[in-house]
Amino acid sequence: MATANNPQPERTNYLNASYGPWSWLTTTDHKRIALLYLLSITFFFFIGGFFALLIRLELLTPQGDLVQADTYNKLFTMHGMVMVFFFLIPVVPAVLGNFLIPIMIGAKDLAFPRINLLSWYLYVVGGILILHCMLTGGVDTGWTFYTPFSTAYTNTKIIEAGLAAFVAGFSSIFTGLNFIVTIHRMRAPGMTWSRMPLFVWAHYATSIIQILGTPVVAITIVLVAAERLFHLGIFDPKLGGDPLLFQHLFWFYSHPAVYIMILPSMGVISELIACFSRKRIFGYNFVALSSIAIAVLGFLVWAHHMFVAGISVYAALIFSFLTYFVGVPSAIKVFNWTATLYKGSIRYDAPMLYAFGFLGLFTIGGLTGLFLACLGINVHVTDTYFVVAHFHYIMVGGVLMGYLGGMHFWWPKISGRMYPEGWARLSALIIFIGFNLTFFPQFILGYVGMPRRYYQYPPEFQVLNVLSTAGSTVLGIGYLLPMLYFLWSMRYGKPAPDNPWNAAGLEWKTTSPPPTFNFDEEPVVTWEAYNYEEIDTEHKEEVPVAR
Amino acid sequence: MSEHSTSEHSSSEHSSSLTTYVTIWLALLAGTALTVYASTVDLGRFNAAVALTIATCKALLVALFFMHIRGASEKLLKLVVLSTIFFLFILLALSMADYGTRLWS
């Protein structure tokens, strides 16, 4: 077992098992595929971020002076499309999930390694399509593609963008399929459901949503394309069609999609909080089952995106009522995480800083979701910056914090190197400050009436907009720093021991980085998850090596 | 262990007799004839219900006997099928919650 003072000599692991681009592009090793995803997803994250930067630059001044209105429509559309379909939905499952799930359950790979590779190629094809779409004019409907503008009136490249989302959707479906079969069929001896890390439970629930929801948006995109190409009249009011039908079908997926985004991050948070409080997650069963509950309940609430669109008021009542329920399992998780912290032995390493950030920001985002569930409030703040702030608190404050925390936590395992802790803590702080400076003013802006998707606004809103743009600059710097020091660490970082955090979990029982087939011998599990008491009793004399 | 497991498996779990298959096939054809006939009879609002009931019975026969859900030892496959139908039902039912009530107010 390696320690900080005695790193292992270079041994064969998944990174050096074979060399050359072809060995990477034809790999079926889930760990290599995870890294392929890491590269492509990071690329699209910065593309989406670039559009965000342009949006915030335009909004520095009340007049529309940086770009024209049509261009601005394209900016927020492309920001949304790229961030939703090519970053938020795949990031945690495809990078961390792909890498860790087989190892966490003691398997040698996912159930269908070749389908895993296919998933990545589908993502790349979708990515190429969206890039080409952007470079040849883009789309201006908003990432939500509402009809009849998208089917009958816009001249932008809807079909290409829709095709990109369609292909990326199948990447997501196959990932979910792979995870479900893997978790059911490939667990090592002794790895019962109740011994699985909560990270795995979270991805299982996510995969259910991916399987059931994504096909509906896929067929919806097909219908939009068919309407544009063949002049079919399914959403066309001139033919008696209902544009709202599009919204029903679209949001049937797109609401559960936000749970695809957040659940895996919640799985990460469970792992981080357990490790850095040195305690088993309080209420393991509740946290595990709340993931499933979120997956199920998340399918029942979609029309809360349509309260002011023209649905019947009775439907609005039903969906508002149901929406309150979906907040409950999320709250259960937050309570259990907090209870885990209580009387824990807290360590403030960078991953834990991200976890703390998540706890606060996700709570704010979630609570403001409940405000939006209330019909009376919703009528006033729909389509304002209040909604924009709400979902960015969850997406950025929640998903992204969880992802970054997970990347830091598992970086030693993935790369075999330690990242620089000082820089990591500084970056976490910069991101936290930058994030709040960007998005908290937007709650106020929405409340006082600034609409979303507008490139100009009344002058009295400028101060808040300037604060928001300033925050986004800080946030951007915060995102660049981990990019830089992770890259730096691959060459100059300290070689990582097998278990730098003394964490529980099967992934820490194999080498950093792991061998191609994950374990030298198939593990047989005889202990419960998060057995930190046992671990800490064994290692009482050892100095923790993470520093 | 090896000699017995696979062939036993195949005959008990994943196969019915030829008689069963042909019977189901005939039942499916009969169901088709029945549904065509029923559509010519004026049952008012029940025409749709009858047609869907017959279709569902046919689909069940295919799923249970041709796709071998009936013989499957694990509850998991049944859970997958039932969950899928449940969520499809949610899509249809909650959409109708909007469309069905639009004219109420």
Added chain:
Amino acid sequence: MHDSSTAAVHGEAQSEPHGHNPALLHHFAEPQQQRDAASLGMWIFLATEVMFFGGLFCAYLIYRLKYFGDFGAASKTLALNLGATNTAVLICSSLTVVLAIYGAQRAKRALMLGSLVLTIILGFAFLGIKTVEYKEKFEKHHVPGASFQFENVPIPGHPDQYANARHAQIFFSLYFVMTGLHALHMIIGIGFFVWLLIAAWKGRFTPDYYTPLEMGGLYWHFVDIVWIYLFPLLYLIDRHP
């Protein structure tokens, strides 16, 4: 931990307690696990297909309830005999599929190969009949678009009222998308079965290993079930004489 069970886990051929099946992939411990994984995987894929078609059924449901009379009128113009024949064709093809698997399970090569050939033929028959139907729709200007015409078609049960052409166009839009998507799945299914036929011809399937046949069968039956619902919903809305 360094005994044959470890070697089995690594998929080595040497000292395994059960005979090493060449079809066993390295990351599975034993053939049954691989079979169970394939089966669960295919069922989950079928679940995604149910939801994929489900969106169309949702659109259909909403418009049928809204424009019942117009949908009835449009439905009545579909060729009932061709639709019913196609239903029978698919049902027969589902039988030939289970017969092919039956043959593989009992090493009855002739039955297996013959049934696969019949399945493919029946699949092409379905597509052929569909082509005839589509051609007829094209000739009668029932294809949605600029040349769509639906004049003076009475609503079933209300001979004094004519169907609304705009609403009828929605029916036909759904008809073409739903049956077109179904036909696309048929084409993919036929392609898959051609591959299965070739593999079966080469002797790849034995009583110990016929998983691809089973998986193809599951897919084919699913496509059959979709048609079992499409037929009454599209063709049989109102056939009262």
